[in-house]
Amino acid sequence: MIVAFGTYDAARHPRAGILVAGLRAHGREVVEVNRPLGFTTAERVRMLREPWRLPVLLVRMLTCWARLTAAAVTLRARRGTPAAVLVGYLGHFDVLLARVLYPRTTLVLDHLVFAADTALDRGARGLRVRVLGLLDRAATRAADVVLVDTAEHLAMLRDPGKGVVVPVGAPDAWLAAGEPDAAAAGPADGEPLRVVFFGLFTPLQGAPVIGAALTLAAAAGTPLDVTMVGSGQDLAATRAAAPSGTAGSVRVTWHEWIDPAALPGIVASHHVCLGIFSATPKGLRVVPNKVYQGLAAGRVVVTSDTAPQRRALGEHLELVPPADAAALAARLAELADPARYAAAAARARAGRDEVRPAVVVAPLLGRLAASLGSAAA
Missing domain, CATH: 3.40.50.2000 (Glycogen Phosphorylase B;)
Incomplete structure (x- = not known):
């Protein structure tokens, strides 16, 4: 069993849904432990540019995390420990919670967006970018496997050996x-x-x-x-x-x-x-x-x-x-x-x-097979 975990919203950001669909197309059992945060990408970026709005994000995130924690504990009691946990797109904070909840489980972070790089592209500078860079590093350090979408992004990782290039793909x-x-x-x-x-x-x-x-x-x-x-x-x-x-x-x-x-x-x-x-x-x-x-x-x-x-x-x-x-x-x-x-x-x-999801997910399947053994993956 693979758990897809986090506050991702597959309706607004389809990447998580693509990975889940691709894994299932290859016969992998994927159980979603998902409580969408409810903010668009633009709203999240606005909060990063206007820090006084961050308390709204914090309250919403803590509420979602409480629900995620309850769902994860219930699932573990019923099904045991999963073979791997996949933290969905925009999971910079979610991966830290996942590491606490699943301390000895292979943790896969879909790091499609580098927070500092995105902020730079949208005009941010200085301390804000440095803080977001620290967040990027904390998130990727917490994961065992980090998914990126291009070789150029793979080269940006502190530890490229953790990285796997998985193309974005498109939903069905x-x-x-x-x-x-x-x-x-x-x-x-x-x-x-x-x-x-x-x-x-x-x-x-x-x-x-x-x-x-x-x-x-x-x-x-x-x-x-x-x-x-x-x-x-x-x-x-x-x-x-x-x-x-x-x-x-x-x-x-x-x-x-x-x-x-x-x-x-x-x-x-x-x-x-x-x-x-x-x-x-x-x-x-x-x-x-x-x-x-x-x-x-x-x-x-x-x-x-x-x-x-x-x-x-x-x-x-x-x-x-x-x-x-x-x-x-x-x-x-x-x-x-x-x-x-x-x-x-x-x-x-x-x-x-x-x-297609079943095609783009192939590199992830290969890394899971190498990490867990083909039967567990």
Whole structure:
């Protein structure tokens, strides 16, 4: 038995659900001891930037921890000690509690996000970053195995020997949204290329580059119908750089929020899903959720040509130089051509199997087998 433990919220942050689904697909019994904290990533980051809000986080966390502790004790009384404990994404604090509750059990931390690195990317400096760096180190020190998503993040660990690179992957709901593929043939004659971007508008995403590219596309007469979903610190800059409403051949529609359950279907109704485009240090180290999710939904994915993205899924992606609005506009113009779109769509759909939970979880299974023995894993 493997216990998936923590305050993770798989509905908002699907990574934990992907790992659980992948383990179960390989016949592993996974029992979830989970009490979601109930804060979005943006709310957590806001608390880190505005420390006077931290008491709200502390009270909520202590309440969840009391419930987690009771559930863990009850499960142990009924089922005994698990073979391993998997602490879900954003588990920097949860892993410390897990270490207390499971002192001699193999503890796996999904360290998809380094707190200090994320704070730096979003503008924090000084003491706050140093404190978050200490939190990163405490969390990874408490774990026996640390999951990261790229080789670049593996190199950031104090003890890379603990680390295992497990790609982010995509939930089954996104794969289901891509079947059947209503947009496989690309835009019909006279119709624009439908393009979607969704995200938190953080610096690593480079959303202002998208805005500038859409303005260039409008000037060039490229027919685009663009949906922009989300909000965050770069939203205003993105809107300022983008064409307003319908500008010539380009129409842009903005949504600050869409129900996460509806998002896979919305993305699947477009032709192209946009990834990230910044040249920030963090932007050069990640393969974002939206790249995996866009491929899972059967979409052509256009994203930045960075080492981790090229290494992970390069043959299935449409890559453009980071922070290059002109290159992005040119690639969108190419994809508006039916023949070029059809070739890109074929490349993208060939990569769908690589993002399935059962596939991305393979490195974790290998490490568990080595640590526990194949029968226990």
